[in-house]
Amino acid sequence: MSFDNIIGQDIAIRSLKNIISQDQIRGSYLFLGPNGVGKRSVSIEFAKAINCELKDKDACDRCSSCKRIDSMNYPDVFELYPEGASRSIKIDRIREVIYQASLKPYEGRKRVLIINNAEMTTEEAQNALLKLLEEPPENHIFILTVSNISGLLETVISRCKILKFYPLSQIRIHEFLQKDRKFDEVEAILFSHMAMGSLGEAINFKKKGMLLQREEALNDFFLRKTAILRENVLSKGVSEDVEDSLYMLLYWYRDLLVAKFTQEQEQFLNIDKFEQILSYSSRFSTEKLQKDLLNIMDTIGYIRGNINPKISLFNLAVSLKNN
Numbered sequence: 001m002s003f004d005n006i007i008g009q010d011i012a013i014r015s016l017k018n019i020i021s022q023d024q025i026r027g028s029y030l031f032l033g034p035n036g037v038g039k040r041s042v043s044i045e046f047a048k049a050i051n052c053e054l055k056d057k058d059a060c061d062r063c064s065s066c067k068r069i070d071s072m073n074y075p076d077v078f079e080l081y082p083e084g085a086s087r088s089i090k091i092d093r094i095r096e097v098i099y100q101a102s103l104k105p106y107e108g109r110k111r112v113l114i115i116n117n118a119e120m121t122t123e124e125a126q127n128a129l130l131k132l133l134e135e136p137p138e139n140h141i142f143i144l145t146v147s148n149i150s151g152l153l154e155t156v157i158s159r160c161k162i163l164k165f166y167p168l169s170q171i172r173i174h175e176f177l178q179k180d181r182k183f184d185e186v187e188a189i190l191f192s193h194m195a196m197g198s199l200g201e202a203i204n205f206k207k208k209g210m211l212l213q214r215e216e217a218l219n220d221f222f223l224r225k226t227a228i229l230r231e232n233v234l235s236k237g238v239s240e241d242v243e244d245s246l247y248m249l250l251y252w253y254r255d256l257l258v259a260k261f262t263q264e265q266e267q268f269l270n271i272d273k274f275e276q277i278l279s280y281s282s283r284f285s286t287e288k289l290q291k292d293l294l295n296i297m298d299t300i301g302y303i304r305g306n307i308n309p310k311i312s313l314f315n316l317a318v319s320l321k322n323n
Ligand SMILES: [Zn+2]
Pocket: 051, 052, 053, 054, 055, 059, 060, 061, 062, 063, 064, 065, 066, 067
């Protein structure tokens, strides 16, 4: 898709284009920024631009190299991810990287080795990488993508050139979801707001069936079936779904509060439920809605911190019910 088709990240892309055009490609890069904002996509486009058979400084998307890199079927691009229950990258996987780095490019100009979420690499494995990052073999490029730099050793960080990646604007995510992913308007609005700048998250929301979760959340908490909530929580336990449901509830209450101040439809997130929101909002005081919003946010915090999750949920249901 070439650099031009990546949403946002103009600064990182400009530096990479400069690096390529001035022939100053160095060996070790650290792409730093939140999850789901395009770090891996940019890594892939970088690998394509370097190895493209037709174009000089960008990917053509048509040549054999570009196509095979896109489908990760190219011998000179290698990547790995955290794996296993611990979601980590262990020494044996890094040994594989070290082996890969000992090979000459098969057919490309440069071999690109991408370590995704490199902060999940164990300390032992990071130490094993140091020498390679310090002096990468000729025609080898390392890219570490990282969302939380505190997981990396100082010695690893100092050996890499850091390129920063930033959250995307809600509007750009919205446009992308509608035009490229054909999300409907409700999904595009809700998910682009909820994603907090992460396109990857926004796309995930659809995969996770968040609109259905919204219905469940409204049934459990808003339509006042406290007994059902208790049954659900006790039987299913508290899963990641519960956190998602609470976010849906948060945005619902956010809209109820917004309705206290405006009735312009474009100000609302749950636009498909606009009429209901106006009607429900009039039944509560502004203070009550503000208090409910804070309660939901606190509960999300408790669930995340695993602080008495079942009790927190039940307390939330009760407090939303009380006027
Ligand atoms: Zn190409």
